[in-house]
Amino acid sequence: MSQSASSTTAGQDTLERTSPPTARVVRVLDFLVAHQGRRFGLAELSRRCAISKPTCLGILTELVAAGYLTREPQSKTYGLGPALIAAGRAARRDLPASPLVHQELETLSARFGTIFTASAVIGDQIVVIDIVSPPGMSAPASIGQTYPFAPPVGLMYVLWEPDEDLDRWLAREPALPVDLDRDHLRRVAADCRATGYLVEGTTKEAMRLHTLMAGIGARDLPADVRYLLGEMVSGLRDRSYFADALGDSAGSHRVGLIAAPVFDADARQMLVLNMYVDRVVANPEIITLGAALREAADRITNEAGGRDPFTTTSNSR
Numbered sequence: 001m002s003q004s005a006s007s008t009t010a011g012q013d014t015l016e017r018t019s020p021p022t023a024r025v026v027r028v029l030d031f032l033v034a035h036q037g038r039r040f041g042l043a044e045l046s047r048r049c050a051i052s053k054p055t056c057l058g059i060l061t062e063l064v065a066a067g068y069l070t071r072e073p074q075s076k077t078y079g080l081g082p083a084l085i086a087a088g089r090a091a092r093r094d095l096p097a098s099p100l101v102h103q104e105l106e107t108l109s110a111r112f113g114t115i116f117t118a119s120a121v122i123g124d125q126i127v128v129i130d131i132v133s134p135p136g137m138s139a140p141a142s143i144g145q146t147y148p149f150a151p152p153v154g155l156m157y158v159l160w161e162p163d164e165d166l167d168r169w170l171a172r173e174p175a176l177p178v179d180l181d182r183d184h185l186r187r188v189a190a191d192c193r194a195t196g197y198l199v200e201g202t203t204k205e206a207m208r209l210h211t212l213m214a215g216i217g218a219r220d221l222p223a224d225v226r227y228l229l230g231e232m233v234s235g236l237r238d239r240s241y242f243a244d245a246l247g248d249s250a251g252s253h254r255v256g257l258i259a260a261p262v263f264d265a266d267a268r269q270m271l272v273l274n275m276y277v278d279r280v281v282a283n284p285e286i287i288t289l290g291a292a293l294r295e296a297a298d299r300i301t302n303e304a305g306g307r308d309p310f311t312t313t314s315n316s317r
Helices: 003-016 020-034 042-048 053-065 083-093 100-112 163-171 182-195 204-213 223-235 283-303
Strands: 069-072 077-080 116-122 125-132 146-148 198-200 252-263 269-282
Touching (some): 020 042, 042 053, 100 125, 100 283, 252 283, 269 283
Antiparallel strands (some): 125 146, 252 269
């Protein structure tokens, strides 16, 4: 065989060489991505991905340790993890078009001169996906930061979901020992579904407490510490303003943040956009801010091929 022919054959072998162990990891990730929002146990993942249980368990264990998957301790099920956010963002930066979510956040931040974030529920955690801050302003969170998705943290991620999902969230073991007024929260959900956004009078102290909880297992804290934090949350409970409270054009309220949902093709919450306000705002301006955030969320929903289940056929809320 000539040297050139040998080189060609070697090159072809290099291009065609495969790695079965790597292929099995890819199968697991591809399967969970294709079933985003759902969680699966070891036996089902092993069967659906055609991987033996011992091998599948080893793959899952490594992916959980690296943050690419999450494991729910009680149900022993697996889902997508927060490390995929950073990987996805890095990949999107290499694409010719900028992500629409980031564009919308930049436009809103330039218009209103404040901090905007996008976040989502991944597994049993709330993950911050994107942040845009005006120069000189410090964001209350960082990209990739996680929070426990359990009462009292995470209401805005179920407000625009079906009622049964809201009930399931309310039934979860609280991250902190607090008493929740379920009837009040259901009224909040009904009001937000009508307006398309949530207005909260969140205090700086409550935001600091949420930051403190980021990345920690609240249930792993000593009982007395959890009790004290629960008392703090109860004393600093977020105040949600109903639409009728904003109708007085002469009135004003202290606003911590405003949130609006982005929906996917199945009419489920895909993201939540947050606007950090942290000041006393006249009621007409609150409505203007809420409408602007809702319109940005609607544009992202439409671009993603999503559908808002609470929008009427006339496309008005």
